[in-house]
Amino acid sequence: MQNKTFYSSAQAEYTKELESVRGRNHRLSLLRLLFFVLIIVTLIVGFKLKLGALAYVAPVIMFSVFVMLCVKHGKSQRREVHLVNLIDVSGRYVSRIDGNFRELTDKGEEFEVPGHDYAGDLDAFGNVSLFARFNVSATAWGRDTFARALLGRTRGLTNSQIKARQEAAKEFMAMREMLMEYEATAMEGKSKKMPSALIELSSSGKPFSKVHSISLKLLPVLWLIPVVLFIVGNRFASGSILLVAIFNLIVWFLMGGAYGEMLKAVDGITRQVTSISNLYEILENTEVNSERLKNLIKGGAKDDRKASVGLQALSKACSYARLREQPILALILNSIYPYDVLCGRKFNDWALKYGEELRTSIECLGDIECLMSCACVGIVSKEYAFPEFVDCEMNSPKNAYFEGENITHPLIDPTKVVSNSITLDGTTALITGSNMSGKTTLIRTVGICSVLAYMGAPVPATKVVLGRMRIMSSMRIVDSIEEQMSTFRAELVRIAGIVKAADEKMPMLYLIDEIFRGTNSKDRTDGAMTVLTKLGQPYIIGMMTTHDYALCDMSKTQLANIVYYHFSEKYDDEGISFDYKLQKGISMESNAAFLMRLVGIK
Numbered sequence: 001m002q003n004k005t006f007y008s009s010a011q012a013e014y015t016k017e018l019e020s021v022r023g024r025n026h027r028l029s030l031l032r033l034l035f036f037v038l039i040i041v042t043l044i045v046g047f048k049l050k051l052g053a054l055a056y057v058a059p060v061i062m063f064s065v066f067v068m069l070c071v072k073h074g075k076s077q078r079r080e081v082h083l084v085n086l087i088d089v090s091g092r093y094v095s096r097i098d099g100n101f102r103e104l105t106d107k108g109e110e111f112e113v114p115g116h117d118y119a120g121d122l123d124a125f126g127n128v129s130l131f132a133r134f135n136v137s138a139t140a141w142g143r144d145t146f147a148r149a150l151l152g153r154t155r156g157l158t159n160s161q162i163k164a165r166q167e168a169a170k171e172f173m174a175m176r177e178m179l180m181e182y183e184a185t186a187m188e189g190k191s192k193k194m195p196s197a198l199i200e201l202s203s204s205g206k207p208f209s210k211v212h213s214i215s216l217k218l219l220p221v222l223w224l225i226p227v228v229l230f231i232v233g234n235r236f237a238s239g240s241i242l243l244v245a246i247f248n249l250i251v252w253f254l255m256g257g258a259y260g261e262m263l264k265a266v267d268g269i270t271r272q273v274t275s276i277s278n279l280y281e282i283l284e285n286t287e288v289n290s291e292r293l294k295n296l297i298k299g300g301a302k303d304d305r306k307a308s309v310g311l312q313a314l315s316k317a318c319s320y321a322r323l324r325e326q327p328i329l330a331l332i333l334n335s336i337y338p339y340d341v342l343c344g345r346k347f348n349d350w351a352l353k354y355g356e357e358l359r360t361s362i363e364c365l366g367d368i369e370c371l372m373s374c375a376c377v378g379i380v381s382k383e384y385a386f387p388e389f390v391d392c393e394m395n396s397p398k399n400a401y402f403e404g405e406n407i408t409h410p411l412i413d414p415t416k417v418v419s420n421s422i423t424l425d426g427t428t429a430l431i432t433g434s435n436m437s438g439k440t441t442l443i444r445t446v447g448i449c450s451v452l453a454y455m456g457a458p459v460p461a462t463k464v465v466l467g468r469m470r471i472m473s474s475m476r477i478v479d480s481i482e483e484q485m486s487t488f489r490a491e492l493v494r495i496a497g498i499v500k501a502a503d504e505k506m507p508m509l510y511l512i513d514e515i516f517r518g519t520n521s522k523d524r525t526d527g528a529m530t531v532l533t534k535l536g537q538p539y540i541i542g543m544m545t546t547h548d549y550a551l552c553d554m555s556k557t558q559l560a561n562i563v564y565y566h567f568s569e570k571y572d573d574e575g576i577s578f579d580y581k582l583q584k585g586i587s588m589e590s591n592a593a594f595l596m597r598l599v600g601i602k
Helices: 004-048 054-100 132-133 140-150 158-172 176-188 194-201 209-232 235-264 266-284 290-298 307-322 327-336 340-382 439-455 487-502 519-536 549-558 593-596
Strands: 401-405 419-427 426-431 463-466 470-474 508-512 540-545 560-564 569-572 573-579
Touching: 004 054, 004 176, 004 266, 054 176, 132 140, 132 340, 132 419, 132 439, 140 290, 140 340, 140 439, 158 340, 158 439, 176 266, 176 340, 194 340, 209 235, 209 340, 209 560, 235 266, 235 327, 235 340, 235 573, 266 290, 266 307, 266 340, 290 340, 307 340, 327 340, 327 439, 340 439, 401 439, 419 426, 419 540, 426 439, 426 549, 439 463, 439 540, 470 487, 487 508, 487 519, 519 549, 549 560
Parallel strands: 426 540, 426 560, 470 508, 508 540
Antiparallel strands: 401 419, 401 463, 569 573
């Protein structure tokens, strides 16, 4: 696969460069130590030889070289960290392409919603999940936006809005190097926590106190007093320095507390601010054609200003504030100047000018990262297609439509997955077949393709056309000891929810696996017929798997909107084999007895 070759080659190149950078860092570290020692030695020699001012010439030169080495070493160390992240990122892309979920550690399990319409059945989150394979967000807001999209947040978008998202995702698919740079840079920001402190800071802007503003202008002037006294040779000159410093500290005590909470938050937000700013710089330096991407990269900035401008202003304010984090340094700074008031002024001015933009910038970045994750579907899939949508009103019965050609399940081993094609046009597909033949996988595939389609992502298929429907499922049913609910009752509750949703007369796709498996055959058949009848509406399509052949016979004579499909298998001396290919009609085969013999039950 071409994309796998690209990421494997990139990983090899980054690894080779990393070895070179680590060697350079080791040499720079030794040189720094050498020049530090030389500074000490030349100072000692100069003083011992009583060279006077000449004693400082060599140490100053050595110190200049030492500073240059420190700067160069710092840049090289940052490159080393970035290369480590790039190797990690490219390796994860290879794992996604291979379907190696052991190497994909971000499972998104915290986003699981008990009782959700379909998320648990369609593996939205968890060890082997859509989130694990496709999420490339490295920030909290990107992960959250992608998770909400998987949960159906985009279901209310219009066809044109989804089309705009598709165009953005398609454009990102061609930017493989940029996506890796972006993710690696985001990892350096360690932004896995939501920026609540940052959001609060953006809302803190208010008109600055006139008293505080006057203090910033007046207090520096007081230092002219000791300067003048020194010039005229007054004996109180030294004492005046202490008095001015004490006066500044009194001002700090009286005024600095007003900014205490604001300044405490700086340590937690500085890295996030720098990270967001760096991410926007990457995006702003990337040429895009999609109007949606252009608007998102604007990040809510007003006029022709870039989003990174406001973020850089905040980053600068944070750098001022971090100077006073150590108590002793804060004491010294505020004894010279009302430093905390100055920092408060900078944050206040920033909040007034850019605060509203920041909230929009973070939301836009979340949407951008969600689209990057949508693009990942196409990047790592063997083949993909961008879905087309039925052209009709949102609530029209015409939306009850799904046509998929060569659709595949994105969470199955790419070397083993089998494609199938199916069309549902105001109908329910009743699917029969033996155990393990592929029935459940197929209905999950249809559901997942629909979820991805509504997000604006490509789908693993050669063609998909569908309408805008609510997706509901009843597949993984478990009992609940806490709620004293049996498996059968839990299934009843689940299916009752689907039937109730049908009463809303809104387009719907339902997926039911082995309906009413927890009861006797007659009740199962009668119950399933009731459900099929209630869901047999022109605005509903569905898929139901079953081993109940009495249900198939009954539905043939009583229901007109049912289509029948099945999976089959072959038996030979080596055992049972499946081709996992969908066929029309009803299967009458059963492999239960054969499987029982395989495990020793005769």
